[in-house]
Amino acid sequence: MGRPPCCDKMGVKKGPWTPEEDIMLVSFVQEHGPGNWRTVPTHTGLRRCSKSCRLRWTNYLRPGIKRGSFTDQEEKMIIQLQALLGNKWANIASYLPERTDNDIKNYWNTHLKKKLKKLEASDLYSNDGHCLSSLNSTSRGQWERTLQADINTAKQALKNACSLDKSSPISEYSTVTDVKPINIGCYPHKKEGKCLLLLTHQVLKTLPNYSNNGPEVIPQIIPNIQRLRPVLNCLVTTIIMPWPNIRLHLSHLNRQIQINILQAATPEATGKFHGESRKWMMMKSPCQ
């Protein structure tokens, strides 16, 4: 049968946390690491439910959280990601590792939603000197259209890439011969990382011997990579590039296809990624 209840509902404290409670929680995490929240109240004596402890840690006490106002860069990223992903705040937060999903959600609800609404209501897009209207001096209308085009391209490309036809005929690029399989350093964003890895994996799976070391003669990869390119380009230009710690390079059509996802982010995220990536991809880079 099921597990014992995580906490006794009677006597559980609610409301704002006191500094003393914070210290108790931080001490616990320092000693046992984050996770196993169920045991926090019994270990620490905190009269809080495990859920509340987890929330307090992830949204407030966790190291590396940036507080204070959002920069124009962050604001721009949130708007773009929200347009691309919808209200997937945890997903969006993974691109802004110093911000929590709760912060981003609050910022969207209290600032950005209103701002966008205001701009939409106005026939003439205003020049108030702030983020939306100062996107490299292009008009907001122009920017919106570009973004929409990017989103549509990415969606279509993703759709195409996900329905790869392994028996597709060899294209006119079939003379391109060298394929270097993926060299993954680290990619800390769990979900998008997984998505990207799967996507790439799907393409590479079409190779007869992609796990072999060294270049291979695999003409079939080319049509697939061609289909995948807009997705990756979109990710590079609209999502990954604005974050300085992540670099994704996709070079192709020059006798070589190479995708590099380079190290970044926090040690915990790195560790998390290693676990995830092992599960999803047992891929060996020929460079290693």
Added chain:
DNA sequence: AAAAAGATCAACCGCTGCTGA
């Protein structure tokens, strides 16, 4: 100066998918 209105954000609620017994 004080009351009202608006803004902010930490914390809670309820739902969902996953997992362990």
Added chain:
DNA sequence: TTCAGCAGCGGTTGATCTTTT
């Protein structure tokens, strides 16, 4: 296989702070 707890997520609330009247 079933069932209940856990973890995580997005939506919402309400206390507190700030601005406006």
